[in-house]
Amino acid sequence: MARRPRVLLPNIPVHVVQRGNNKQACFFQAKDYAVYLKKLKESAEKFNVRIHCYVLMTNHVHLLLQASDYEGISHVMQSLGRYYVRYFNTTYNRTGTLWEGRFKSSLVNSDEYLLQVYQYIELNPVRAKMVNHPKDYTWSSYHANGGNKNIAMLEPHPLYLSLGVDSASRKLAYNRLLDNSLSNEILNKIRLSINKSRVLGDDKFVKQISAKLERFAGYLEHGGDRRSEEFKEWLQRI
Template identity: 55%
Template sequence: MARLPRLNLPNIPQHIVQRGNNRQVTFVEADDYVVYLEKLKYYAKEYEVKVHAFVLMTNHIHLLATPTTSNGVSKLIQSLGRYYVRYFNQTYKRTGTLWEGRFKSTLVDSDNYFLIVSRYIELNPVRAGMVAHPAEYTWSSYQHNGAGKVIELITEHDLYTQLGTRPEQRQAQYRSLFERDIPRYTLEEIKTATDKMWVLGNDKFKQQVEEVSGRRVSPLPKGGDRKSGAFLKSKEKNQRL
């Protein structure tokens, strides 16, 4: 089956995931994280991509970012990936690829999912059992969004700034979001939409994206064959015509 073209629309946030090839380690020392974030800031500015949230895990990364052009995210990830592979290979005296061939991404319905995806990203170290709370993890945007440490890389999204009129208010309101768990079905919804490169949003948002992109934005109903209820209902209707 031919893979669908990547959904790249300007001014719509994307959840982006890039993993180490065969889940291999991509960050070893603290300097590696620093280099990656410095270059992420550089290429985000060059390609006009606003980064709202991130986490750097030992063998993969998550970003929540809004491109201002249709190909901004792709250019950012490609340029950053090439630079970091050269740095990593030179530093650790290795050769060959570092990242999986194709990064994963999904368009995010801001009104319904933006703050949830931001939490999903920053809670990765907690779900991995590395820390008990996201504030304990250094390489995450929670340090900016929740703990008040200014990270120049971060561009605060409108939905974040609406949490309060002052930085301290926004940070407190944002921290309060972490007092309740993200439902398991929502975790799966985010993961599946990103891995399969569908759209993460409600039906109205999906329909709008489909109309603009001309591309299917969600999977076909399971059992979309002669056993599915939808097929049988359609068949009955056609037989009556």
Template identity: 50%
Template sequence: MARLPRLNLPNIPQHVVQRGNNRQVTFIENTDYAVYLDKLKQYAQEYDVHVHAYVLMTNHVHLLLTPTTANGVSKLMQSLGRYYVRYFNHAYQRTGTLWEGRYKSTLVDTERYFLLVSRYIELNPVRANMVSHPAEYIWTSYHHNALGKQIELITEHALFKTLGLSEQARHACYRALFKREIPAKTLADIQSATNKMWVLGSEHFKQHVEALTGRRATPVPRGGDRKSEAYKKQFSDQ
């Protein structure tokens, strides 16, 4: 079956995930993380992509990006991925692939999901039981978005700037969001949309994306017993 074309639209945020092949380690020393972030900044500037949130885990990365062109994220990820593989293979005297095929991505409905996805990304080390609080993890944008540490890589999204009139107020408001857990269903929705590369958002947002891209934003409903309550509910809820 031919794979669907990737959903790319200018000025709409994307949640991007790239994993190590077979979940192998992609970062070993602190220098590795630093090199990746430095090149992420370089290629983000080159392809005019705004980086709003990130976390670098030991075997995968999460990014929240807004491109200004339709192919900005694709170009960034291709250039960054190729550079980092060459760097990693040279540093550790290895050959072959490092990343697990294509990176995963989903378009993010700004109003409903942008801040949720940002929190989802920065809470990864907590969910992985690596730390008890995101502030304890070094390789994350939490230090900029929540604590006010200036990270040149980060471009604050317009929605983030509505959190307060001053920098201090915005950071405090953002920190307060972490006092509430992300509901399990929302976590599952974010993970499913990203891994399957569908759209994360309201029905109106999905229809808007479909109209702009000419491709489906959600999977085709599976067939089933049309007399069953589950089947009827599937369409009554839409």
């Protein structure tokens, strides 16, 4: 079966997930995380991609990125992935693949879901019961978005900047958001969108993106593989 084309557009945030093959660990020591982040920064600068937030878990990564063109995010992930696999295999005297196929991605409706995706990403270690608060997890952008650390690779999204008139007020407001757990409905929407590599947004947003791409960009809640029919079915609903 042919692969679905990615749903990627310029200047719209994208939630990206890449997992270790067979859920194997991708990071074993502090140097591994540091090498990954250094190459992420270099690749993002090279391909003009903004990094809004991230978390590096033991066996997968979550990134919130925004590119200035159609190919930027794919170029970043390809460059980063290949480099890190070479580093990892050399360091641990291994061969073969590290990642579980292609990275997954979900275009995010900023007005509706962006800050919730920020929360989803930076609260990952808390949901995994690794820490009680994101401040206790080292490999996360929380330390810049909600803490007092400067992380040079990050470029805050305008919606995050709108949380306050200055850095202190923004961080306070953001921490208040993190104190309120995401509902199961929101968690499921984010997970379903990323697992299917589809748009995270309401019908209006999906319609706008589908029109730009000239193909259906959302997902339908039905069983079976009906991709050839999904666009026609969706059109009947709007």
